[in-house]
Amino acid sequence: MKKRYRNGExxxxxxxxxxxxxRDVILGxxxxxxxxxxxxxxxxxxxxxxPDPLPVLARAVAGCSNHNSVGETAARExxxxxxxxxxxxxxxNRSAVRAxxxxxxxxxxxxxxxxxxxxxxxxxxxxxxxxxQNDAVAALASGTMGKLxxxxxxxxxxxxxxxxMEDGRQAxxxxxxxxxxxxxxxxxxxxxxxxxxxxxxxxxxxVTILSSxxxxxxxxxxxxxxxxxxxxxxxxxxxxxxxxxxxxxxEAGDQVACEILQDSVEELALSVKAxxxxxxxxxxxxxxxxxxxxxxxxxxxxxxxxxxYIAFRWKSFFPLVMVGGVLEANERWDIxxxxxxxxxxxxxxxxxxxxxxxxAVGAALLGWNFFMKESRKEAYKR
Amino acid sequence: MKKRYRNGExxxxxxxxxxxxxRDVILGxxxxxxxxxxxxxxxxxxxxxxPDPLPVLARAVAGCSNHNSVGETAARExxxxxxxxxxxxxxxNRSAVRAxxxxxxxxxxxxxxxxxxxxxxxxxxxxxxxxxQNDAVAALASGTMGKLxxxxxxxxxxxxxxxxMEDGRQAxxxxxxxxxxxxxxxxxxxxxxxxxxxxxxxxxxxVTILSSxxxxxxxxxxxxxxxxxxxxxxxxxxxxxxxxxxxxxxEAGDQVACEILQDSVEELALSVKAxxxxxxxxxxxxxxxxxxxxxxxxxxxxxxxxxxYIAFRWKSFFPLVMVGGVLEANERWDIxxxxxxxxxxxxxxxxxxxxxxxxAVGAALLGWNFFMKESRKEAYKR
Numbered sequence: 042m043k044k045r046y047r048n049g050e051x052x053x054x055x056x057x058x059x060x061x062x063x064r065d066v067i068l069g070x071x072x073x074x075x076x077x078x079x080x081x082x083x084x085x086x087x088x089x090x091x092p093d094p095l096p097v098l099a100r101a102v103a104g105c106s107n108h109n110s111v112g113e114t115a116a117r118e119x120x121x122x123x124x125x126x127x128x129x130x131x132x133x134n135r136s137a138v139r140a141x142x143x144x145x146x147x148x149x150x151x152x153x154x155x156x157x158x159x160x161x162x163x164x165x166x167x168x169x170x171x172x173x174q175n176d177a178v179a180a181l182a183s184g185t186m187g188k189l190x191x192x193x194x195x196x197x198x199x200x201x202x203x204x205x206m207e208d209g210r211q212a213x214x215x216x217x218x219x220x221x222x223x224x225x226x227x228x229x230x231x232x233x234x235x236x237x238x239x240x241x242x243x244x245x246x247x248v249t250i251l252s253s254x255x256x257x258x259x260x261x262x263x264x265x266x267x268x269x270x271x272x273x274x275x276x277x278x279x280x281x282x283x284x285x286x287x288x289x290x291x292e293a294g295d296q297v298a299c300e301i302l303q304d305s306v307e308e309l310a311l312s313v314k315a316x317x318x319x320x321x322x323x324x325x326x327x328x329x330x331x332x333x334x335x336x337x338x339x340x341x342x343x344x345x346x347x348x349x350y351i352a353f354r355w356k357s358f359f360p361l362v363m364v365g366g367v368l369e370a371n372e373r374w375d376i377x378x379x380x381x382x383x384x385x386x387x388x389x390x391x392x393x394x395x396x397x398x399x400x401a402v403g404a405a406l407l408g409w410n411f412f413m414k415e416s417r418k419e420a421y422k423r
Numbered sequence: 424m425k426k427r428y429r430n431g432e433x434x435x436x437x438x439x440x441x442x443x444x445x446r447d448v449i450l451g452x453x454x455x456x457x458x459x460x461x462x463x464x465x466x467x468x469x470x471x472x473x474p475d476p477l478p479v480l481a482r483a484v485a486g487c488s489n490h491n492s493v494g495e496t497a498a499r500e501x502x503x504x505x506x507x508x509x510x511x512x513x514x515x516n517r518s519a520v521r522a523x524x525x526x527x528x529x530x531x532x533x534x535x536x537x538x539x540x541x542x543x544x545x546x547x548x549x550x551x552x553x554x555x556q557n558d559a560v561a562a563l564a565s566g567t568m569g570k571l572x573x574x575x576x577x578x579x580x581x582x583x584x585x586x587x588m589e590d591g592r593q594a595x596x597x598x599x600x601x602x603x604x605x606x607x608x609x610x611x612x613x614x615x616x617x618x619x620x621x622x623x624x625x626x627x628x629x630v631t632i633l634s635s636x637x638x639x640x641x642x643x644x645x646x647x648x649x650x651x652x653x654x655x656x657x658x659x660x661x662x663x664x665x666x667x668x669x670x671x672x673x674e675a676g677d678q679v680a681c682e683i684l685q686d687s688v689e690e691l692a693l694s695v696k697a698x699x700x701x702x703x704x705x706x707x708x709x710x711x712x713x714x715x716x717x718x719x720x721x722x723x724x725x726x727x728x729x730x731x732y733i734a735f736r737w738k739s740f741f742p743l744v745m746v747g748g749v750l751e752a753n754e755r756w757d758i759x760x761x762x763x764x765x766x767x768x769x770x771x772x773x774x775x776x777x778x779x780x781x782x783a784v785g786a787a788l789l790g791w792n793f794f795m796k797e798s799r800k801e802a803y804k805r
Contacts, residue, residue, distance in 0.1 A: 109654070149647075214625040220653045220662070222618030236604030243596040244697035265531075271602045272491070280602070315626035 051118075051125045055134040065139045066098060066131065067412065068124055069405025071179045072106035072145030075278075077119055078401035079103075079127040084139045085409060091186055095402060098133070101126035107147040117160060120145070124164075140170040142408030144179035144400065170412050176400065177203040177213070183403025184362030184394040187410040191360035192322060194313050194380070196367035198281040200226035202309075204316035212319045214312040219277060225308030227281030227367045233301045234287045235271065235280070238264050241297075249297035251290050258286050284367060291374045299374075305367070306376060310383035313361060313391075323388040324357040357390040364396065433500075433507045437516040447521045448480060448513065449794065450506055451787025453561045454488035454527030457660075459501055460783035461485075461509040466521045467791060473568055477784060480515070483508035489529040499542060502527070506546075522552040524790030526561035526782065552794050558782065559585040559595075565785025566744030566776040569792040573742035574704060576695050576762070578749035580663040582608035584691075586698035594701045596694040601659060607690030609663030609749045615683045616669045617653065617662070620646050623679075631679035633672050640668050666749060673756045684756060687749070691758075692765035695743060695773075705770040706739040739772040746778065 065084035070077065081099040085091065103123040108116040120143065128134055141161060148154060154173045161171045181193035181203065192204040200223050201216030215223050223229055238255060240246030242264035252264060259270060271280070290298035317323050361384070368377035381393045396403070447466035452459065463481040467473065485505040490498040502525065510516055523543060530536060536555045543553045563575035563585060574586040582605050583598030597605050605611055620637060622628030624646035634646060641652060653662070672680035699705050743766070750759035763775045778785065 212625075214627055215621075217618075217621045217650050218653060220614055220617065220657070221621045221649060222615075232602055233604075235602065236599075239597075239599045239603045243594075243694075244701050245596055245693050267603060268599050271600060275602070311627050312625075319626050 051121055052135070054125065054129045064133075064137065066128075066133050066137050067139055067405050067408045068127060068141045069179070069401050069403070069408050070120065070123065070141070070143045070145070071176055071399065071401035071404050072116075072120060072143070073176055074105055074107045074110055074146055077103045077106040077123050077145075078399065079123040080399075080401040080405045081127040081131040081133065082402075082405040082409065084412070091406070095398065095406075097402065097405075099127045099129075099131035100401070101130060106145055108145075108153075109147045116145075121164060135165060135169075138165060138169050140172070140408040140412035141165060142172040142174065142179075142404045142411065144174040144176045144404045144407070146176040148173060148175045170408070170415060172408055172411050174404070174407070175203070177201060177216075178205070178407065179400040179404040180364045180396070181205060181362050181403070182407040182410075183364070183396040183398050183400045185360055187403065187406030189407070189410075191362065192313055192316055193362040193364065194309060194368065195364045196226055196309055196376075197365035198227050198278045199223055200229070200309060200312065200365070200367070202312035202316045204320045204322055206320050206322065210320055212316045214315040215308075225305045225312065225367075227284045227365075228277040229308070230287055230301055230305050230367065231280045231283040233304070234283060234290075234298065235267055237297045237301065238267060247297060249290070250293065250295045251287065251298055254286050254290055255283060258283065281366075288371050288374050288376075292372060302374060302376060303379075306379040306383055309367075309376075309380045313380070313384050314387055317359065317384075317388055322359045323390050358392055359388075359390055360392045360394050362394045362396060364400070368395075433503055434517070436507065436511045446515075446519065448510075448515050448519050449521055449787050449790045450509060450523045451561070451783050451785070451790050452502065452505065452523070452525045452527070453558055453781065453783035453786050454498075454502060454525070455558055456487055456489045456492055456528055459485045459488040459505050459527075460781060461505040462781075462783040462787045463509040463513040463515065464784075464787045464791065466794070473788070477780065477788075479784065479787075481509045481511075481513035482783070483512060488527055490527075490535075491529045498527075503546060517547060517551075520547060520551050522554070522790040522794035523547060524554040524556065524561075524786045524793065526556040526558045526786040526789070528558040530555060530557045552790070552797060554790055554793050556786070556789070557585070559583060560587070560789065561782040561786040562746045562778070563587060563744050563785070564789040564792075565746070565778040565780050565782045567742055569785070569788030571789070571792075573744060574695055574698055575744040575746065576691060576750065577746045578608055578691055578758075579747035580609050580660045581605055582611070582691060582694065582747070582749070584694035584698045586702045586704055588702055588704065592702055594698045596697040597690075607687045607694065607749075609666045609747075610659040611690070612669055612683055612687050612749065613662045613665040615686070616665060616672075616680065617649055619679045619683065620649060629679060631672070632675065632677045633669065633680055636668050636672055637665060640665065663748075670753050670756050670758075674754060681756075684758060685761075688758060688761040688765055691749075691762045695762070695766050696769055699741065699766075699770055704741045705772050740774055741770075741772055742774045742776050744776045744778060746782070750777075 067082045067084050069080045079101045080097055083096055083098060101123045103119045105111050106116045106119045143157060143161065157173045158171055165171065177193055177195060180195055181191060185191055189205045190207045192202060194202050199216065202214045204212045217223060219228050234251050234255060237246055237249055238252045241248050241252055261267065261270060287298050287301060291302050363377050370377060381391060384391045449464045449466050451462045461483045462479055465478055465480060483505045485501045487493050488498045488501045525539060525543065539555045540553055559575055559577060562577055563573060567573055571587045572589045574584060576584050581598065584596045586594045599605060601610050616633050616637060619628055619631055620634045623630050623634055643649065643652060669680050669683060673684050745759050752759060763773060766773045
């Protein structure tokens with residue numbers, strides 16, 4: 042194992058405390074633009090289903106590890122430090138690690154993967170299995186308990202839909218940022234609400250309670266002041282933080298707020314449908330949407346045939362893992378529920394999942410899955 | 424006159440060359456985010472119409488003078504330097520100046536006006552009349568030859584509609600920046616085109632020739648690369664520069680490009696209509712749009728009555744000055760013409776004007792108009 046002492050004492054604890062518990066571990070990392078989480082899990086014996094709750098040994102948190110945001114060196118140091126912290130907390134060290142699954146935002150090409158892989162290889166011995174993925178993969182795995190099959194819809198400040206097939210094919214939709222039209226996102230919803238205030242003010246749009254409610258939230262006295270407010274700090278998260286106000290206005294019956302949320306629902310559903318369609322995740326993609334019935338017997342027969350067809354065709358069902366603030370259940374206006382309703386009109390086989398574990402645990406489970414598959418392959422060769 | 428030597432030798436030329444020609448002059452400035460233009464015009468005797476072409480003595484150009492972009496000090500120095508340059512070129516000096524009309528972007532409140540006014544007062548003797556305005560005012564005046572009545576629609580990188588009444592009332596619509604929904608602007612058109620490429624690529628939208636044409640223009644090989652391209656430099660002007668490609672795609676019959684331009688037309692027309700409505704620029708705002716006719720005699724009579732009504736009601740006509748790259752005539756898909764058609768359905772009294780002179784000349788004419796009015800008032804008092 043090569044030793045790296047770039048920033049001094051990251052791994053010093055290994056000499057000081059030694060290995061407290063003699064058991065193999067798996068590391069799962071979820072690296073986002075806001076924070077980075079590392080989970081240390083025991084290397085479970087081959088078991089299906091997983092024990093509930095999952096035996097997490099340690100959890101460590103650090104800042105941003107997206108190399109596009111903080112640069113290569115800072116991203117590396119953050120990732121290395123958070124792994125060391127998780128191992129230290131769990132009383133383990135690198136010699137106990139069997140596999141590492143690193144899922145970080147900003148990994149979009151095989152070149153990104155390779156670069157991170159090479160650097161991980163400098164930290165861990167050669168027998169440790171290493172997997173580098175996009176953070177969307179960890180989000181999917183957090184809902185499917187480590188299986189790479191189905192679709193994940195992330196809708197927080199930004200939005201992206203990712204689809205994965207067991208044969209390795211994958212597809213994505215949206216996730217290109219606000220300039221390139223991620224309108225279903227938290228940023229998209231809030232920016233449309235701010236726009237609606239300006240339009241109501243200058244006579245281009247209808248009156249809305251968004252005006253008073255959002256201005257009050259931001260402690261501004263006139264819509265004019267919104268211009269200065271947006272110019273002062275163009276951060277998307279700051280604007281997206283207004284989503285709860287938009288939802289409460291919609292729940293209070295405001296027509297403009299309702300239309301904005303309805304648009305968001307359609308945009309988010311469209312992203313998922315585009316991915317499902319391209320991958321053929323739902324079999325042939327038969328749709329209910331445009332079929333009209335002339336007699337009550339016909340739909341009854343149709344539904345019966347359809348149910349049988351579905352029952353014999355498991356492929357038509359697919360998990361949809363839903364992650365992010367925008368999709369969390371609200372009291373009356375539930376964006377996530379509406380998105381699923383919308384998708385199920387085209388793809389009745391959609392199985393919505395709201396993950397019970399965080400993405401870093403998903404990454405650890407994914408790492409465990411990969412590791413088990415490779416171990417089995419290697420055992421078979423011997 | 425107070426003397427200011429903040430940056431040394433701005434006004435030194437006055438001592439060196441003296442006054443070459445003994446005539447009164449007016450200065451007009453148009454200060455934008457891209458550049459600042461200063462025009463030096465002779466103080467014309469009371470005359471209507473103005474001589475054609477207008478006797479412009481000198482024209483000087485400098486960089487950005489929007490205090491929001493470059494800061495107070497740099498904006499002041501730019502404005503002072505460009506006025507000195509124009510006077511030097513025209514063989515005049517400050518003692519020949521009768522009036523200065525400074526129309527700069529970023530002037531939105533009376534506090535902005537007052538601040539600039541105080542600083543101008545440090546440069547010019549007390550008998551010089553000083554006027555500070557928003558740059559939209561100069562654009563209107565460039566079309567109305569110095570009269571402050573009507574509406575101006577500016578659509579370049581951004582967009583704004585301003586309306587002015589002779590009684591001093593004014594109203595604006597849009598102009599709040601891209602976050603707050605200036606969708607009819609050059610930036611808006613181009614951002615929608617880029618979005619359409621991403622949507623076609625990930626399966627959310629229809630195929631469009633925008634993809635190949637824009638990628639070729641930007642020398643990119645895949646829509647994926649657009650994400651990096653937009654993140655690399657978020658300047659609005661860089662994105663807005665793609666408008667001609669969108670227009671050429673629409674002219675080639677591309678449905679997606681046509682819809683984007685049609686949206687832009689509706690948005691721009693809506694801004695103007697909102698301003699006209701709020702100010703009552705077009706009298707009572709009677710509309711043609713939704714009237715249906717049952718017999719051919721009825722419309723004939725209706726049109727006759729209407730024409731007479733209009734003829735006796737000059738107030739129903741209003742000038743619409745149209746400025747900016749988006750509104751310039753294109754070969755087949757003429758956005759400006761479509762905007763006027765759209766507005767005239769609601770306000771048949773719209774009189775579109777494409778200015779023959781630049782906004783800085785508009786500012787000079789405006790300065791001249793103000794100056795003449797005040798001089799007449801003062802003469803009346805004596």
